[in-house]
Amino acid sequence: MSVLLTLCLLAVLAVAGFVLCRARALAVVGGDARRLHSLPGYYGWHGAIMAAGPALLFLVLWQIGQPLVIEERLGGYFPQAMIADEAAETLILADVRRIAAGLEAAIASGAMTAEEVAGLDVAAGSLRDRLAATGVALGAEVAPETLEAAQAYRAMAHWGAVMRSLLVMGLALAGLAHAIRVTGPDFRARNRVERVMLALLMLASTIAILTTVGIVLSMLSESIRFFGFYPVTDFFFGLTWSPNFSGNSQLGLLPLLWGTLYISAISMLVAVPVGMFAAIYLAEFADARVRAVVKPLIEVIAGIPTVVFGLFALVTVGPLLRDWIAMPMGLGNSGSSVMTAGIVIGILNVPFISSLVDDIINAVPQSLRDGSLGLGATKAETVAQVVLPAALPGIVGAVLMAASRAIGETMIVTMGAGAAAQLNLNPFEAMTTITVKIVSQLTGDTEFNSPETLVAFALGISLFVITLCLNIFALWIVRKYREQYE
Amino acid sequence: MNDMRLVERDVEQVTGKIEARGVQVHYGEKHALKDVDVTILDRTVTAFIGPSGCGKSTFLRCLNRMNDTVASARVEGRITLDGQDIHDPRIDPVQLRAKVGMVFQKPNPFPKSIHDNVAYGPRIHGLARGKAELDAIVETSLRKAALWDEVKDRLDAPGTGLSGGQQQRLCIARAIATSPEVLLMDEPCSALDPIATAQVEELIDELRAQFSVVIVTHSMQQAARVSQKTAFFHLGSLVEYGETGQIFTNPRDPRTEAYITGRIG
Numbered sequence: 001m002s003v004l005l006t007l008c009l010l011a012v013l014a015v016a017g018f019v020l021c022r023a024r025a026l027a028v029v030g031g032d033a034r035r036l037h038s039l040p041g042y043y044g045w046h047g048a049i050m051a052a053g054p055a056l057l058f059l060v061l062w063q064i065g066q067p068l069v070i071e072e073r074l075g076g077y078f079p080q081a082m083i084a085d086e087a088a089e090t091l092i093l094a095d096v097r098r099i100a101a102g103l104e105a106a107i108a109s110g111a112m113t114a115e116e117v118a119g120l121d122v123a124a125g126s127l128r129d130r131l132a133a134t135g136v137a138l139g140a141e142v143a144p145e146t147l148e149a150a151q152a153y154r155a156m157a158h159w160g161a162v163m164r165s166l167l168v169m170g171l172a173l174a175g176l177a178h179a180i181r182v183t184g185p186d187f188r189a190r191n192r193v194e195r196v197m198l199a200l201l202m203l204a205s206t207i208a209i210l211t212t213v214g215i216v217l218s219m220l221s222e223s224i225r226f227f228g229f230y231p232v233t234d235f236f237f238g239l240t241w242s243p244n245f246s247g248n249s250q251l252g253l254l255p256l257l258w259g260t261l262y263i264s265a266i267s268m269l270v271a272v273p274v275g276m277f278a279a280i281y282l283a284e285f286a287d288a289r290v291r292a293v294v295k296p297l298i299e300v301i302a303g304i305p306t307v308v309f310g311l312f313a314l315v316t317v318g319p320l321l322r323d324w325i326a327m328p329m330g331l332g333n334s335g336s337s338v339m340t341a342g343i344v345i346g347i348l349n350v351p352f353i354s355s356l357v358d359d360i361i362n363a364v365p366q367s368l369r370d371g372s373l374g375l376g377a378t379k380a381e382t383v384a385q386v387v388l389p390a391a392l393p394g395i396v397g398a399v400l401m402a403a404s405r406a407i408g409e410t411m412i413v414t415m416g417a418g419a420a421a422q423l424n425l426n427p428f429e430a431m432t433t434i435t436v437k438i439v440s441q442l443t444g445d446t447e448f449n450s451p452e453t454l455v456a457f458a459l460g461i462s463l464f465v466i467t468l469c470l471n472i473f474a475l476w477i478v479r480k481y482r483e484q485y486e
Numbered sequence: 487m488n489d490m491r492l493v494e495r496d497v498e499q500v501t502g503k504i505e506a507r508g509v510q511v512h513y514g515e516k517h518a519l520k521d522v523d524v525t526i527l528d529r530t531v532t533a534f535i536g537p538s539g540c541g542k543s544t545f546l547r548c549l550n551r552m553n554d555t556v557a558s559a560r561v562e563g564r565i566t567l568d569g570q571d572i573h574d575p576r577i578d579p580v581q582l583r584a585k586v587g588m589v590f591q592k593p594n595p596f597p598k599s600i601h602d603n604v605a606y607g608p609r610i611h612g613l614a615r616g617k618a619e620l621d622a623i624v625e626t627s628l629r630k631a632a633l634w635d636e637v638k639d640r641l642d643a644p645g646t647g648l649s650g651g652q653q654q655r656l657c658i659a660r661a662i663a664t665s666p667e668v669l670l671m672d673e674p675c676s677a678l679d680p681i682a683t684a685q686v687e688e689l690i691d692e693l694r695a696q697f698s699v700v701i702v703t704h705s706m707q708q709a710a711r712v713s714q715k716t717a718f719f720h721l722g723s724l725v726e727y728g729e730t731g732q733i734f735t736n737p738r739d740p741r742t743e744a745y746i747t748g749r750i751g
Binding site: 287288365367368369370371372373374375376377378381385386389390 | 550552555557580581582583584585587588590592594595596597598606607610611657660661664
């Protein structure tokens with residue numbers, strides 16, 4: 001029985017559990033729902049959860065555990081020499097799985113019967129050719145051990161599937177029977193159901209945290225490998241970035257960090273004033289009709305993919321800045337520049353800031369505005385001296401979130417700022433950022449075993465730490481001022 | 487309530503401060519205030535009473551043109567302050583509101599320190615030359631609002647950290663710091679406990695020496711305690727306006743009598 005079929009059956013059992021338990025709860029009290037501890041629907045949900053929940057959990061665990069057990073056993077089919085190191089073992093096991101899958105495909109497509117497959121022999125002809133006919137390409141001729149292991153793999157997988165189906169169905173039926181048995185006027189069904197829902201909610205919140213932890217750990221372990229190849233001080237304090245895949249690279253973080261911070265700073269210089277003014281206009285001065293048109297229009301910008309912004313930087317902003325500002329002022333003749341990328345990222349962030357700040361300003365109570373206007377303050381004085389200070393924690397949070405976005409932006413920088421890593425003060429020179437170099441170090445068919453590729457992880461974790469610090473700073477600001485401004 | 491005492495109370499000042507003639511207010515389709523004529527006297531506490539939605543707060547907000555900030559509101563009629571029409575194009579509503587201060591129903595201290603809350607008005611109107619003078623204004627206002635002793639050691643603490651009654655007195659101090667000529671109070675005690683209410687009422691009585699005070703209240707006892715003149719509003723109309731003692735002991739209109747004795751409202 002396939003997993004999909006099992007899931008369908010579980011769904012049917014869950015529905016049956018709902019209907020049966022609800023009906024039984026009502027029947028026990030003779031149709032008078034008030035004599036039940038919980039509403040009848042809760043008994044139904046309890047039945048559905050008991051039928052599907054444990055069985056689903058078991059199914060997931062089985063699906064994780066089965067391949068591990070099978071691989072453990074397959075190891076016994078090969079002489080120690082063949083699986084001496086981990087990489088070789090991984091390759092062989094991958095071969096075994098592909099051959100097993102190929103044999104299954106051959107049976108399914110009718111190219112071979114089940115008996116033929118069972119009687120296959122490496123000596124009897126080229127297994128490689130026969131499998132190729134069914135669409136499974138193998139790199140080399142099959143060794144007898146591998147074929148044997150593949151046959152064993154198929155047998156174990158079959159056996160596992162049968163056992164899995166039986167156990168899952170058994171568990172589901174047992175759960176259902178238990179739910180029906182306990183259903184009665186004194187059974188606290190609502191509390192049970194709510195506890196399960198609570199567990200689900202907690203699980204959902206944990207997943208985000210665990211994912212973050214996972215990302216950090218994986219980057220950390222690769223970064224540690226990188227620092228095994230390359231000295232830590234040279235990475236963090238190196239002034240030159242010149243990776244060389246034939247070795248002898250100089251992988252200094254500082255030029256990239258400088259580019260990142262320079263571009264982000266310019267983008268914030270564009271985004272913060274424009275976004276704030278747009279938000280103040282929309283929240284305080286625009287009348288309802290203007291607001292109804294302008295606010296969605298500004299937010300449309302947020303929906304444009306960044307690669308389109310990159311094109312805009314490449315073909316419009318870059319040449320414009322070069323021809324009208326950089327060349328007349330003698331500051332260079334590069335179409336890609338820090339200025340180009342900074343301005344375009346700034347424009348990208350304008351709707352982000354204006355939308356957030358607009359919401360924050362709207363959340364400032366009207367009574368504060370009335371109080372200020374009632375003292376004879378003008379609208380402008382009210383905004384500047386009462387509304388904005390009251391909204392400050394939220395505004396700082398919005399600005400720092402926009403800064404995180406600017407630091408993490410990749411596409412616009414690639415297309416607008418170029419790829420030259422250099423320490424330079426001239427904003428009309430091409431520079432590059434951490435994100436761009438992460439991508440370029442990992443593009444192409446690479447293996448993660450040289451400092452030139454592993455440096456991407458060290459760059460990634462540096463970036464992560466920078467944005468993390470910004471976010472912590474944002475939270476700190478918000479918390480510090482929120483106490484004061486409530 | 488000591489009715490005899492109320493009858494004996496005099497109105498010492500007879501100069502008209504604010505005159506309203508034929509004031510009409512529409513909120514969109516709703517006709518909120520119908521043809522109101524009132525003369526508010528200088529250095530007098532005038533109470534506006536009436537059931538909820540009768541237009542008393544609306545009328546109060548006409549007196550300093552706060553209804554201008556409500557997009558759907560339309561005000562007609564003539565209101566004069568010291569003989570000057572407040573809807574005259576030469577009158578800046580911002581300047582008008584400096585002269586006609588307002589205290590709101592809910593305490594609304596700004597998210598600033600206690601000192602800066604009180605200094606807000608004097609600062610924007612440039613009433614003080616130098617820090618010393620500003621500090622003096624802050625102290626006087628807080629003293630007048632009977633708050634100085636409670637906050638003099640923590641003027642830099644946020645105004646929002648005070649208790650409800652203290653916050654309302656802070657708002658009153660903030661309003662009197664701009665030295666207005668008229669102080670409008672929109673149910674200033676509705677969010678306060680009895681002790682804080684008593685403090686605010688005492689304060690209102692003291693303020694009468696300098697300002698003309700107009701207070702909207704739901705509490706008839708409060709109106710009787712603090713005011714010399716009382717206006718009764720009902721369904722958007724001014725029903726009766728007269729001496730407080732007369733309104734509460736000998737109302738001329740049957741609707742006023744019905745409201746005061748608790749039969750409508």
